[in-house]
Amino acid sequence: MAIFVDDKTKVVVQGATGHQGMFHIGEMLDFGTKVVAGVTPGKAGQEVHGVPIFNDVKDAVDETSANTTLVLVPARFAKDAVFEALDAGIKTVVVITENIPFHDAMEFVHYAKYNDAVLVGPNSPGIASPGKSKVGILPGGIFLKGNVGVASRSGTLTYEIVNSLSEKGMGQSTCVGLGGDPITGTSFIGALDAFEKDKDTKAVVLVGEIGGTAEEEAAEYITKNISKPVFAFIAGRTAPPGKRMGHAGAIIARGKGTAASKIKAFEKAGVKLAKFPTDIADLVEKYG
């Protein structure tokens, strides 16, 4: 097993014939991902690395039984692309596109819920289940098959952490890049819930950062629902505070959202915290 993507995952790539699309279709195929279709309006009949291109997702699903989409289209077309995929019956949506207006993201995140679909992103680097499937732009070479689940709000930092796990021989069941935007579909809680149920996952690593209260909520959820050991790294302990959202931001946060608050919440939930990103591997080795 694994979470969100595995060997049953059949991927359609939306925005397949662009520079990024073509490159990452190749990378995913190399990883072993079943990329079955690409979509670019008006380009039906073309091929990218042997993968057939369709005009729309419905056609792609009808022809190839794709069940997962990778959204790589430019930000201003992203909402339409996600809606299209969901209406076509796609149940796992991975949105790589960054700089999507968050009002658009709110709409498609809730529309994914309406469709009982898992949506990861936007501004996600993707999902990788080593040995099974990679849907996204995560560098394939850093992964090793194993039993550590990784869920992260960061991109590069995740690669660094995954790499150090792999170097120490601790492989991953699935690594989910949740995306760095204020609005994302799947949060730590969604990933934790899936990892808890996944029998291939023995330990979970969370990579958080300042802003929002996703880490605080995750900590509470861990206390109540997660039996597997959880490890975490929080970036931004000394970063400049983000834009202040008027009084409203302060009223919502009521002191949450800082690195200190997140670290405290995790500690209370029994989560082991790393000081440096690469320390995570040592912690997992010791306690995992």
Added chain:
Amino acid sequence: MAIFVDDKTKVVVQGATGHQGMFHIGEMLDFGTKVVAGVTPGKAGQEVHGVPIFNDVKDAVDETSANTTLVLVPARFAKDAVFEALDAGIKTVVVITENIPFHDAMEFVHYAKYNDAVLVGPNSPGIASPGKSKVGILPGGIFLKGNVGVASRSGTLTYEIVNSLSEKGMGQSTCVGLGGDPITGTSFIGALDAFEKDKDTKAVVLVGEIGGTAEEEAAEYITKNISKPVFAFIAGRTAPPGKRMGHAGAIIARGKGTAASKIKAFEKAGVKLAKFPTDIADLVEKYG
């Protein structure tokens, strides 16, 4: 057991202090329904038959743990009322109100799906599970506790059929009035699915009428998914054809929607059909 409403049902009535609201709160209480709250904006603190009135559904749910709503508000406020109930976490919504613009109904039917809620109606007479709960305006006196499930698109006709079942000693597990509008939340399929799973239901009676293709779809569903005996009556075999919806209506229907088409579909699915409404009881007695 029973479907949709049972002894765990705790009802909030939206539009509680109107003429209809007050009358039917009394009727439901007489039936044994747990009516725990009423809602009328601006009337918090009042009581109807001893049931406390709240300003909004959220307050009512917070105070009384209501899990079901009966919507009796005027048509132009119905969409707002249903949205309010769903946002307050209500999971069973029964809409009695008639003459709701169907664009409004479309929106709240899909919003109910988003909220994983069961929505019955609009223009429904309600739901009754004899001996347990009645949520609606169905006349309480006609019911008898038993094992026949009834789902109907008609109002009075249902009462007639239920009455004849009861007179012959064949009680009902649950009787669901699906509502007579072109757009309704729960259809025959939703009711059939629930009756199939309900161990107190031994036979199912469907009361259909001309228009739409709900009966044809039910017939197909029965063939594939329903093991219990199903009986049906179709009203409108000789009724004047409804308003013709341009060519579009004909293109969608392609010959479906007539009484003949519905009867044929049911016969093909092994459903026993009654000629007169009161014959249903005889059929159930014979084959149920």
Added chain:
Amino acid sequence: MKLFEYRGKELFEKHDISVPKGKLVKNEKDFSGLNFPFILKAQVPIGGRGKAGGIKSVENLKDAKEKFSQIMGMNIRGCTVRKVLAEEKIDIEKELYLSITLDRSKRMPLIMISGEGGMDIESVPDEKIFKEWVNPLIGIQPFNIRSVVSKLKLEKEEEKGVAKVISKIYKLFREYDCELVEINPLIISKDGEVMALDSKVNINDDALYRHPDIEPELVELTPLEKDAKNKGIAFIQLDGNIGVIANGAGLTMATLDALTHFKGDGGVFLDLGGTDDPEKVKQAFELMKKAKPKVIFLNLFGGITKCDTVAKGVKAVITKEGIDCPVITRIKGCNEDIAKDILKDAGLITAATLQDAAQKSCELARGA
């Protein structure tokens, strides 16, 4: 409510959808300002007017006057033509079909489009009619439009024009609470313009209160039906001679079915619905009398509408005005005993079951 073609086109123009230059003509003077050749089109709320001779092309003023006088006042399947639309002729390059209607089964608006528009659209096979459903929670999206338009195999510029029309039509459909917006044909003219040559717009009656700019038009109703509509009574006149009064549409329909079973024919379909007001019953019964059926069949199953309420209303009319046709009653349910008591001296024929009552009604209607 069905709008006449010309009113539908007014809405189209309001939504920036091109229609041919035209105007409603009431008499011969109204032709001024229109260029020949143009088309005269009978304004009736039903289809098939073309085959019935309600659409004619005219070449000059003489021709126009002559054909106008043929169309105005003509009878098309029961509808008298009282309004004629004159429209300039368009050079047609391609004829399409476009509609948005309600898919009851999916509970969503359904867009249908075909490259084979025109008179015979209903015989175009399904695979040549492209369908797209719009989820009401998100409304129409670019992909919905792309999906159907790309299948039409049009030129790039034509695609753009059709896409814009779909988007505008959807807006109209939603904004005006429509049940149907149909354009057949939607054409692409020789000079590349996308235009609606016809319009069928049905607005949901329940939502009319939101559209005070849409004047009601009860053209499809008989005078008695109009009267009933104003009184809020569900009353439909049919071809037979037995007047059926029942409560609830389903029961009313089942009653008509029972009549048919015994070889009788319903003449009026009157659904009392759920009422607890004897006055409303009285009005309904008076309407029924005015329809002059040969027999009246009162079939009641009392629930919300209590039997005694109906009995009171019926009794009041009979006491005051008498009744000149046989009335068969079959009364059951809530307060049936009180009702029977109220009506016992009114000279009505009673029956115990629906079957009995239906059979008796049919016999009496046949004059047996």
Added chain:
Amino acid sequence: MKLFEYRGKELFEKHDISVPKGKLVKNEKDFSGLNFPFILKAQVPIGGRGKAGGIKSVENLKDAKEKFSQIMGMNIRGCTVRKVLAEEKIDIEKELYLSITLDRSKRMPLIMISGEGGMDIESVPDEKIFKEWVNPLIGIQPFNIRSVVSKLKLEKEEEKGVAKVISKIYKLFREYDCELVEINPLIISKDGEVMALDSKVNINDDALYRHPDIEPELVELTPLEKDAKNKGIAFIQLDGNIGVIANGAGLTMATLDALTHFKGDGGVFLDLGGTDDPEKVKQAFELMKKAKPKVIFLNLFGGITKCDTVAKGVKAVITKEGIDCPVITRIKGCNEDIAKDILKDAGLITAATLQDAAQKSCELARGA
């Protein structure tokens, strides 16, 4: 993007939300047309201007001139006042607080309202701030508004006025892709009008392309930050003296954290993001040089951004212009060997781990 108060109020007026009569004053002549007494308000993109003396009430022209010259040009927490808004004084009956912002956790707009608006809103306890979430699939509904307004215990007419403002503010929030619309205080005047005395409007940068009517305003940025923004580079100037270049916001933050751990201070936060263009790296490195940090710390984990791409960009700058501060590099990941090879003669200091590199950077920055 944060809008100045006066620009937020322009949007309010466009959405039919009352604000006091006022105008932007650039010099003393601009006072004409305003009735005394009025208020002069420094226009700065940060809070706390009232306490800093940036808001003053004036009684007459002499008073106005004097106070205007005090406010214009004053420095409020690092921001120079370049615009002053003059607004007529309103007689206040009640002061409320109203905002709509984003609840990241519920992924929904959140309406917050309180009967205790004013300066100290942040210390008002939670139970006196009423919250209502709006599901983006259905948008704001009457019940959302009823729910919060009814809790304020206002007069009927006041309730109606506040309800209308909420509805309009939500419309503005949605239409302009706002992150925040805040009115503190929202007041009810002595004569019953509901008015916005202040405005805080933040528009989502990612959505600015949809709002060509909103002119960008980069007031919060330093000149180098503006330059970076124009070049599409994530570049923030901080108080310390170590310039950090990394790829990815998380890694960049983690790098700053590591510096703090070793008692150093970040002076620039430069996130290369995911790029495969050496030219962009070159521009970024040039910007870093201009910020004149004491030490530059280049921390790379190659993935999408390949290490050699970055190395090429850095090498190009050093070859062309030289470098006058120590550069510590820690390079790992995709193509790290090629990168190390490219940079081997560039005179940079290499470190194997993040910890080592951070420690060395801090020592060098302290002049050790």
